[in-house]
Amino acid sequence: MSALPEAGPARSVVMLDDVTKTYAQGSLAVQALRGVSMEIGAGEYVALMGPSGSGKSTLMNILGCLDVLSTGRYLLDGDDVANLDEDALAEIRNTRIGFVFQQFNLLPSLPAWRNVELPLFYAGVPAPERKRRALDALARVGLADRVDHRPGELSGGQQQRVAVARALVSDPAIVLADEPTGNLDSTSTEDVLALIDDLHSAGRTIILITHEADVAARAERVLHVRDGRLTDGGGVR
Amino acid sequence: MKARHTLQVALEAVRLNRLRSVLTVLGITIGIASVTLTVGLGLGAQQQVRDQISALGSNLLIVSPGSATSGGVRGGFGTATTLTRADAEALASSEVAPSIAGVAPVSSTSTSLAAGSATWTTSVYAVTPSWQDVRSRTLAAGRFLTDADVTDRTRTIVLGSSTAQELFSGGNPLNQSVVINSVSFTVVGVLDAAGGSSSATSDDDLVLMPWTTAATTLGTSATTVSTIYLQAADAAHLSAAYQQATAALKARHQITTSGTADFSITTQESIVEAATSTDRTLTILLGGIAAISLLVGGIGVMNIMLVSVSERIREIGLRKALGAKPRAIRNQFLTEAAVLGLAGGVLGLGIAAFGALTLPSLIDQPVTLVWWAIVGSLIVAVGVGVIAGVYPAGRAARLAPIDALRSE
Numbered sequence: 001m002s003a004l005p006e007a008g009p010a011r012s013v014v015m016l017d018d019v020t021k022t023y024a025q026g027s028l029a030v031q032a033l034r035g036v037s038m039e040i041g042a043g044e045y046v047a048l049m050g051p052s053g054s055g056k057s058t059l060m061n062i063l064g065c066l067d068v069l070s071t072g073r074y075l076l077d078g079d080d081v082a083n084l085d086e087d088a089l090a091e092i093r094n095t096r097i098g099f100v101f102q103q104f105n106l107l108p109s110l111p112a113w114r115n116v117e118l119p120l121f122y123a124g125v126p127a128p129e130r131k132r133r134a135l136d137a138l139a140r141v142g143l144a145d146r147v148d149h150r151p152g153e154l155s156g157g158q159q160q161r162v163a164v165a166r167a168l169v170s171d172p173a174i175v176l177a178d179e180p181t182g183n184l185d186s187t188s189t190e191d192v193l194a195l196i197d198d199l200h201s202a203g204r205t206i207i208l209i210t211h212e213a214d215v216a217a218r219a220e221r222v223l224h225v226r227d228g229r230l231t232d233g234g235g236v237r
Numbered sequence: 238m239k240a241r242h243t244l245q246v247a248l249e250a251v252r253l254n255r256l257r258s259v260l261t262v263l264g265i266t267i268g269i270a271s272v273t274l275t276v277g278l279g280l281g282a283q284q285q286v287r288d289q290i291s292a293l294g295s296n297l298l299i300v301s302p303g304s305a306t307s308g309g310v311r312g313g314f315g316t317a318t319t320l321t322r323a324d325a326e327a328l329a330s331s332e333v334a335p336s337i338a339g340v341a342p343v344s345s346t347s348t349s350l351a352a353g354s355a356t357w358t359t360s361v362y363a364v365t366p367s368w369q370d371v372r373s374r375t376l377a378a379g380r381f382l383t384d385a386d387v388t389d390r391t392r393t394i395v396l397g398s399s400t401a402q403e404l405f406s407g408g409n410p411l412n413q414s415v416v417i418n419s420v421s422f423t424v425v426g427v428l429d430a431a432g433g434s435s436s437a438t439s440d441d442d443l444v445l446m447p448w449t450t451a452a453t454t455l456g457t458s459a460t461t462v463s464t465i466y467l468q469a470a471d472a473a474h475l476s477a478a479y480q481q482a483t484a485a486l487k488a489r490h491q492i493t494t495s496g497t498a499d500f501s502i503t504t505q506e507s508i509v510e511a512a513t514s515t516d517r518t519l520t521i522l523l524g525g526i527a528a529i530s531l532l533v534g535g536i537g538v539m540n541i542m543l544v545s546v547s548e549r550i551r552e553i554g555l556r557k558a559l560g561a562k563p564r565a566i567r568n569q570f571l572t573e574a575a576v577l578g579l580a581g582g583v584l585g586l587g588i589a590a591f592g593a594l595t596l597p598s599l600i601d602q603p604v605t606l607v608w609w610a611i612v613g614s615l616i617v618a619v620g621v622g623v624i625a626g627v628y629p630a631g632r633a634a635r636l637a638p639i640d641a642l643r644s645e
């Protein structure tokens with residue numbers, strides 16, 4: 001802890017210290033991250049931008065505890081994730097982080113509400129409460145009349161709203177969105193971004209990857225990634 | 238509640254790939270069906286033998302001449318004529334052998350019979366009136382032989398049910414005459430068919446005659462007998478009766494060591510034991526072969542579970558991203574494997590039940606399905622599924638969430 005600067009007035013949710021990530025690809029080593037340091041305070045809305053292949057998704061996956069870093073340190077809410085085992089990481093993903101993916105990642109065989117209740121199931125919430133909260137979350141994204149539709153019976157924008165409902169159903173402190181509007185038209189993009197704005201104004205920390213400047217413009221802070229590095233510093237105090 | 242959801246997910250996965258699930262469990266289905274049927278056939282055959290032997294009478298001991306072998310059942314008995322009617326009378330005494338309730342000395346000869354134009358060859362037994370009680374037989378018609386028949390050497394006979402059928406083909410045999418050895422006999426009674434199975438023909442194809450009459454008309458010995466049937470007072474007295482009979486006969490025959498006894502006493506249990514042991518060996522052998530098909534079925538389930546894991550790798554990744562712990566993923570796939578195993582087991586039992594209903598009429602063999610074989614089969618089927626699922630489930634549980642999510 002002491003090696004890192006003390007948290008400022010806004011408590012740091014995310015603190016990266018010289019993080020690298022190397023993928024072994026056969027005999028070739030791909031350096032996706034080459035030393036990223038950054039700090040994101042609680043309730044911040046941060047956009048990550050950068051060219052394709054620059055390492056944005058890699059960074060996001062590490063932030064979301066989906067992937068492990070190669071060197072460096074990652075403190076989540078002050079805890080070093082390197083000290084956490086599989087179960088503890090699963091619990092963090094379950095309760096503290098909500099994901100929204102570019103490909104929606106809904107289970108095609110399940111109706112919308114069953115997709116939304118999944119995080120609650122793994123949290124051990126009883127079935128009736130799961131259903132109530134899932135329907136609630138779907139109502140909040142404007143899909144109260146589509147709860148029994150399977151993903152295949154929904155438009156892309158609707159599917160992404162289901163995914164947003166799934167990200168907010170467990171009431172996580174952090175929402176990570178990797179190009180959430182990448183596959184959507186302008187109307188759907190507006191719907192989804194408005195939902196994300198709502199999540200932010202409710203006090204959640206939002207980290208969003210985008211290629212579009214007008215999407216990034218809604219964030220409070222924009223970080224640019226290039227060749228596995230942040231070009232403008234990570235706001236480390 | 239967590240278990241219920243896991244089960245629900247597993248059922249959905251099985252239902253989603255209905256055809257593949259059926260093909261997957263086919264191996265287990267065939268394995269369970271053949272194991273259950275083999276065991277059922279084996280048990281049926283054993284039951285058949287047991288029925289035949291219990292049809293001999295209840296609490297029965299059989300004394301035969303000739304030395305005993307260690308196995309208890311000897312090959313060709315009746316060669317040495319060491320048992321006498323005096324032996325039988327001694328065993329009937331309540332002082333010598335209080336645990337013996339009934340004694341029936343028997344000697345027999347095979348001869349041809351004629352009734353009108355019908356002829357038939359079968360065994361004629363020279364018996365005492367006690368035979369009916371000792372052998373627990375009942376009469377279909379008429380009466381049994383009496384003490385008066387013995388003392389008066391009456392020319393009366395009692396027929397077994399199939400003998401009566403052969404000679405009189407359905408007509409009433411009572412008071413009809415049957416010619417044996419050029420001597421005419423009157424039928425005074427017909428036995429009920431022996432209890433138990435149909436193939437116990439030797440118990441139903443016979444002629445019973447007062448032993449005194451047999452001695453004069455057929456030339457059977459008036460002093461020696463080929464078998465003495467003993468009936469113990471009840472099941473609890475069986476071993477006491479055995480010991481009393483052995484002691485009494487040894488004393489009468491002046492035998493001091495057991496190795497040189499000139500008679501042997503077998504119990505129903507020892508006959509059942511000997512007769513069913515070959516059946517049991519065969520059952521175990523066939524059951525073993527059937528069990529191998531279960532193993533093959535298990536490998537089939539493992540194969541499909543591995544396919545299922547790699548097909549659903551994105552789903553696994555997503556579930557992990559949403560907070561599924563490795564244990565939850567493993568349980569999900571184990572449950573799926575168990576459900577497949579159970580489905581295979583239930584299908585297999587269905588086929589076995591069908592076989593149990595149809596086979597007996599095709600191969601003339603009873604099939605006995607007992608509850609422990611059914612419950613055992615289901616447990617084995619689920620067990621095979623779970624064991625086959627352990628490796629694939631472990632693989633799914635160990636997948637790194639991001640690798641699983643990213644794969645196409």
Ligand SMILES: Nc1ncnc2c1ncn2[C@@H]1O[C@H](COP(=O)(O)OP(=O)(O)OP(=O)(O)O)[C@@H](O)[C@H]1O
Nearest residue numbers: 023025030031032051052053054055056057058059
């Ligand atoms: N699993 C992997 N194995 C090997 N190399 C990888 C792997 N994942 C990413 N990379 C490499 O790491 C680099 C960064 O990839 P990343 O997905 O983070 O880029 P990105 O910024 O998200 O790009 P895009 O905007 O196209 O999504 C790329 O060069 C990519 O080829």
Ligand SMILES: [Mg+2]
Nearest residue numbers: 056057058178
């Ligand atoms: Mg990306």
